[in-house]
Amino acid sequence: MSLFNVFSIAGSALTAQSARLNTTASNLANADSVVSADGKPYRAKQVVFRAMPVTTDGGVGVRVAGVVDSAAPGRMVYDPKSPVANEQGYVEMPNVNVVEEMTNMISASRAYQTNAEIMSAAKTLLLKTLAIAQ
Amino acid sequence: MLGREVLPLWMPWRLARLLHNGWRSNYLRPTMLDRIDQQMGTLRTAANLRAYRQELLASNIANADTPSYKARDIDFKSALDGAIAGRGAFAMARTSPRHLAGPDGAAFSNAPHGAQVLYRTEFQANVDGNTVNMDVERSAFAENSVQLESALTFIQQQFRSLQTAIQGQ
Numbered sequence: 001m002s003l004f005n006v007f008s009i010a011g012s013a014l015t016a017q018s019a020r021l022n023t024t025a026s027n028l029a030n031a032d033s034v035v036s037a038d039g040k041p042y043r044a045k046q047v048v049f050r051a052m053p054v055t056t057d058g059g060v061g062v063r064v065a066g067v068v069d070s071a072a073p074g075r076m077v078y079d080p081k082s083p084v085a086n087e088q089g090y091v092e093m094p095n096v097n098v099v100e101e102m103t104n105m106i107s108a109s110r111a112y113q114t115n116a117e118i119m120s121a122a123k124t125l126l127l128k129t130l131a132i133a134q
Numbered sequence: 135m136l137g138r139e140v141l142p143l144w145m146p147w148r149l150a151r152l153l154h155n156g157w158r159s160n161y162l163r164p165t166m167l168d169r170i171d172q173q174m175g176t177l178r179t180a181a182n183l184r185a186y187r188q189e190l191l192a193s194n195i196a197n198a199d200t201p202s203y204k205a206r207d208i209d210f211k212s213a214l215d216g217a218i219a220g221r222g223a224f225a226m227a228r229t230s231p232r233h234l235a236g237p238d239g240a241a242f243s244n245a246p247h248g249a250q251v252l253y254r255t256e257f258q259a260n261v262d263g264n265t266v267n268m269d270v271e272r273s274a275f276a277e278n279s280v281q282l283e284s285a286l287t288f289i290q291q292q293f294r295s296l297q298t299a300i301q302g303q
Contacts, residue, residue, distance in 0.1 A: 002185035002246070006192040013196030020199075049200040057186070057244040058251050060193040062200050111198060114272070118192050121279050125188070128286050129181075133293040 003129070005059045006122040012054060012061030013115040019064045020047045020108040024101050031096040034084055042094040044070035044101075070095055170296065177289050179217045179247060183210060184282035186246050191275045194254075194266050202263035205254040205271065208245070210281075217247035 023045045033042040050065035072095040080089030187208055197203040245251055256265040 002182070002189040005189045009189065009192045009196050016196075017199075049197070051197050051200050051203050055189070057189075057246065058193075058206070059189045060197060060203075062196050107199070114195055114198075114268075118195055118275065121275070122188065122192070125185075125279060125282055125286070128283055132286060132290050133297075134290075 002057070002059075003122050003126050005055045007119060008054045009059050009061045010115040010118045010122070012052065012063060014112060014119075016047070016049055016062045016064050017108045017112040017115065019067075020049075021105065021112070023047050023067060024105045024108060027096045027101050028098065028105075030094060031098055031101075033094055034082070034091060041074050041092050042096070044072070044094065044096045046070055072097070174289065174292060176214075176218060177285055177292070180214055181282060181285040181289065182246050183208070183213050183217065183249060184278055184285055186249060187278050188275070188282060190251065191271055191278060194271045195268070195275065198264070198266045198268055198271070200264060203266060204264075205256075205266045206251050207254050207274070208249045208251055213247060213249035216249070 027044045030036070030042040036042040045067050046069075047067055048065045049062050051060045052063040053059070054061040074095045075093040076090045077093050078089055079085055079091045082091045085091050187210060190206055190208065194205045194207075254265060254267075254270070256267070258267060259265065
């Protein structure tokens with residue numbers, strides 16, 4: 001029954017979008033983390049989505065294929081008093097683009113909302129199917 | 135049913151009916167259940183195809199942010215026409231890996247009623263190669279939900295009519 005597959009498809013999208021929301025939260029929280037676990041400035045993380053067949057008849061869900069570090073250069077801020085400043089007095093800040101992260105957050109939460117609505121529509125239709133001949 | 139089977143063929147009234155109607159006539163004549171099945175058949179096929187389209191549209195919406203994902207859909211009218219004419223049931227099977235895939239590719243040959251899964255024509259391409267257009271998909275999903283619900287309602291009404299006929303009220 002195809003309608004049950006809608007749950008696994010939309011469910012995979014919910015998982016993927018919440019992972020994206022997680023990385024956005026991590027990026028925003030660390031937008032000013034000059035030193036991370038490896039001693040270097042925090043690098044912005046981005047999720048990579050990949051289509052994933054979940055049924056044999058062409059239903060395609062989505063999964064997070066990986067989380068990659070952004071290759072963008074870090075912001076250089078002049079702060080000679082900082083203990084991590086270089087010889088010229090500049091401190092390398094994380095390469096988190098706050099505006100980009102905010103739009104990512106809105107996009108992820110809207111996509112999550114849409115897929116949740118899809119699941120609720122499928123549920124309504126399945127209940128309607130159950131009510132046949134009653 | 136059992137009583138009829140136990141009675142031997144040479145019972146005079148059975149022989150008379152066999153001579154009058156022909157050998158296979160009893161098996162060829164549609165029964166009441168066959169008629170009900172025929173009546174429901176179109177609506178059932180329509181509901182199945184609608185449910186399948188719902189799955190495809192959900193796939194498109196789920197992959198709205200997946201790079202180089204191509205949105206897919208079925209043409210409901212031609213799929214239903216094909217299913218009613220019995221064309222869809224005879225899709226080509228690939229029995230050897232050296233056979234060419236059909237126009238819809240090997241991955242979708244399991245579509246119900248042999249429906250052809252097509253790629254949507256894009257009119258606003260994304261930089262990452264994704265062809266999902268959220269407003270198109272959302273409106274198609276809403277439309278398909280209503281159509282599926284109406285098919286289910288029609289089936290329900292047919293059952294109601296049958297119940298009324300059976301109860302004779």
